[in-house]
Amino acid sequence: MLEDQAANLRERLKQQKSPPQKIKEAKTVSIISGKGGVGKSNVALNLSLELISQNKRVLLFDLDIGMGNIDILMGMPAQKSIVNLLHNYEAIEDIIETGPLGLGYIAGGSGLNELFSLDTNSRDYFFEQYYKLVSSYDYIIFDMGAGATKDTMSFILASDECIVVTTPEPTSITDAYGMIKHIVTNNPDMPLKVIMNRAPSVKEGKRALQRFRDVVIRFLQIEIDALGILPDDKHVTQAVIRQIPYTLYNENAPVSKAMKQLAYHYADDMPQDFQQSGRKNFLQKLKQLMTER
Numbered sequence: 001m002l003e004d005q006a007a008n009l010r011e012r013l014k015q016q017k018s019p020p021q022k023i024k025e026a027k028t029v030s031i032i033s034g035k036g037g038v039g040k041s042n043v044a045l046n047l048s049l050e051l052i053s054q055n056k057r058v059l060l061f062d063l064d065i066g067m068g069n070i071d072i073l074m075g076m077p078a079q080k081s082i083v084n085l086l087h088n089y090e091a092i093e094d095i096i097e098t099g100p101l102g103l104g105y106i107a108g109g110s111g112l113n114e115l116f117s118l119d120t121n122s123r124d125y126f127f128e129q130y131y132k133l134v135s136s137y138d139y140i141i142f143d144m145g146a147g148a149t150k151d152t153m154s155f156i157l158a159s160d161e162c163i164v165v166t167t168p169e170p171t172s173i174t175d176a177y178g179m180i181k182h183i184v185t186n187n188p189d190m191p192l193k194v195i196m197n198r199a200p201s202v203k204e205g206k207r208a209l210q211r212f213r214d215v216v217i218r219f220l221q222i223e224i225d226a227l228g229i230l231p232d233d234k235h236v237t238q239a240v241i242r243q244i245p246y247t248l249y250n251e252n253a254p255v256s257k258a259m260k261q262l263a264y265h266y267a268d269d270m271p272q273d274f275q276q277s278g279r280k281n282f283l284q285k286l287k288q289l290m291t292e293r
């Protein structure tokens, strides 16, 4: 049975035509942090929903190994996960769940471990399936775990962009800096943006953001774009408890208003020439990184 599947797969891969040269490709974005619990998953989910409100096509991919919880934040337990694709060769469109506002979502969970130890056939199947997503979305957003393992680092380094989430706490800032250093050491050209989450006030948020950017420029000689400041807001905890994304739970909450504004600037920021920049795309980079390991 398995041999049949493998043979079918090989046949399909052989027949696969070379991909068309100019399709509009999704921008692949990793949401990352140094320290855990700083608000990545809530940022990934609510940013995705706000981009959808702006008529963007968004897929959210939970890449937090073993700890994936986006479905819990949405109050919609996932029926399928990446395991269905990796084990049963299910098509990628069949494992995409639909969340609020029609958000496309792929659950990862413990099955993700396997993604990094696949044989060549299964890996090619994953790449082939993933390729279908690239032309179907404007943004593919990865919710990563805190820090990075050798495995998840391939996805981070292959991304078109990383959004670093931190809070103003010195521990969170120091760990975010460490994470950025790790990324630029391996990929000096990675575009990086930072979100200051849980700011006690706009003033303190701005100050923390400026300090952070100064340190990054001074020690790493790179500019990191400030994407925005999100306030520390009790509505986040209330929304998490009710399992409703905060932007839907209360659109007038300070954090929801700030996220709306942030997403508006973010979407506006996509360079017109992003598609034609001749850069290596996500899949090319990921293939290279996963094969080199």
Ligand SMILES: Nc1ncnc2c1ncn2[C@@H]1O[C@H](COP(=O)(O)OP(=O)(O)OP(=O)(O)O)[C@@H](O)[C@H]1O
Pocket: 033, 035, 036, 037, 038, 039, 040, 041, 042, 043, 064, 067, 144, 145, 146, 197, 198, 199, 230, 231, 232, 233, 234, 236, 237, 240, 255
């Ligand atoms: N802006 C905010 N205001 C108040 N509380 C917040 C805010 N953002 C996050 N939190 C709190 O932090 C908790 C953790 O958030 P979240 O799960 O998004 O973090 P994470 O970085 O994804 O964590 P992990 O590293 O475990 O994946 C939330 O459940 C909430 O209580």
Ligand SMILES: [Mg+2]
Pocket: 040, 041, 042, 064, 143, 144, 145
């Ligand atoms: Mg998380």
